[in-house]
Amino acid sequence: MVNAISITDLKKKYGSFEALKGINLDIPEGSFFGLLGPNGAGKTTTIGILTGLVNITSGSARIMGYDVVKEYKKSRAIVGISPQELNFDPFFTLDDLLTLQGGYYGMKPKEARAKAMELLKQFGLESKSKVKMRQLSGGMKRRVQIAKAMVHDPPILILDEPTAGVDIELRHLMWEYLAKINKEGKTILLTTHYIEEAENLCDHVAIIDQGRIITEGTPKALIRDVGESMICIRVNDWPEKMELPQWQYTVVDNQLHIQTSDPDTDIGHILSILAKENVAVLEVKLKKSNLEEVFIKLTGKRIDES
Amino acid sequence: MITDHHVSKKIFMFNIGFLTLVKREIWRFMSLYKQTLLPSLISSGLYIMVFGQSLGSRIGTIKESSYIDYIIPGLAMMAVINHSFQNSSSSMMQSKFLRFIEDILVTPLSGLELSTGYIVGGLVRGVLNGILVLALGWLLTGFTISSWWLTLLYLIVVSWGFSAIGVIVGIFAESWDHIAVFTNFIFMPLIFLGGVFYSIDMLPPFWRGISQFNPLYWMINGMRYATLGIYDTSPLLSLLISVAIAVIFTITASFMFSKGYKIKT
Structure with a gap:
């Protein structure tokens, strides 16, 4: 069986600084995988390489068997990414923004708009469909960010700190939602600062520090083997x-x-x-x-x- | 589950994804029409009134064309160059600055498709501005066009070239100042010295020689040939130079996007 994400001896250098020092990681299809690490550990660099935002120094990464460099058109079509840093296009309302995002992935306008409205409804933003991103609260912006990652219905979702800056109530609602879509078949790769988030959601976690994967396994096994x-x-x-x-x-x-x-x-x-x-x-x-x-x-x- | 639906139809060049980016770029400037379309009409209207109507009668004719008619193609070119460049450079800069370029870079679009999407957006704005100036000229002076096809070709080619330059400058730029430097210190002098308001034959021989190295001189010359049927120098060479600029800078912009120069880490 092909892994949803497969990373082999991945290295990334910024000048003389080695951000990734040879990472190996296999994420099975359908899993909810957590990548845990402090700031600067290499989480966002790894995700950036998988989604085409960061160039590889050496090694390789594959998504459903498609090389992210040589077969990027295929690999990117099946991934949705919600980046850690909130970004927003100031010219468009939420429904237009999501419709355009679907369009970039090859969805026809009608199909993309229908999906956009469906997601806005799911994320409780239906009443804000004609509002621009800058008028939203932090929690709402975060939800739009995740909706943007999902508009082309990708089977693999990469969420970089998806609940950063979100209040506890909303965080729990988002956890419920993410657990639900994982159960429905989406593979999710999550990075988080909230250990509780990884413990609650992930069936597998890897701990990354200073550009190296230190350990990986199920949360239960790691606690059993390493914890006291x-x-x-x-x-x-x-x-x-x-x-x-x-x-x-x-x-x-x-x-x-x-x-x-x-x-x-x-x-x-x-x-x-x-x-x-x-x-x-x-x-x-x-x-x-x-x-x-x-x-x-x-x-x-x-x-x-x- | 991964299905064929997710990958099969999305791998072709210049498909819906590319058209969506073009649409986004056009939507963007159309929603800002007060900044992106109307200023050309105002400034060109003022140039026609001040230079054409008031000073023109004292200058008389140039190559059997009234002075007011003589400057309209140059004004159209000025609008095309400024607006096509402004569109792609500011759109690139903004998308980098507010980081929403990431939403586009993670999609299956290739470097060529991405750069061309931005370029076509600037091209459309440039062409629209050029058409508006020519239409204004027609309204104010009764100016007529000798070859519609050639005029449209020039509007497209020049707009294409400067939009591509805008993409490259937008990629390099780290602040709005960097873009303003190009507009104010490079393009503006080149436009004015490129013969918008005068024939190159009116210059002393030394400056006439220097003007040959100004690419905008060739573009304005070509546009004047397309609209009025008069020229200072070879119209064919003018077209070839304009096309060469468009092709060279499009390839450069595409290469920069493909390599992620200054937009990926």
């Missing part, structure tokens, strides 16, 4: 000879701290062992690791640090 979850149990009286050989743990003042990669599964086992040994449990706390911790552990910094 903890089960904390306060007991009435910890028997001196009692041992839990399967886990690493410490006991201080009847407080048990157990390291685990899978707290949801392990908690049941541990509690049943304690019950067997007649150890009375007074309090149980789970400290679950998350992608943010994984990110910090692998990169040595928080995602919002540049």
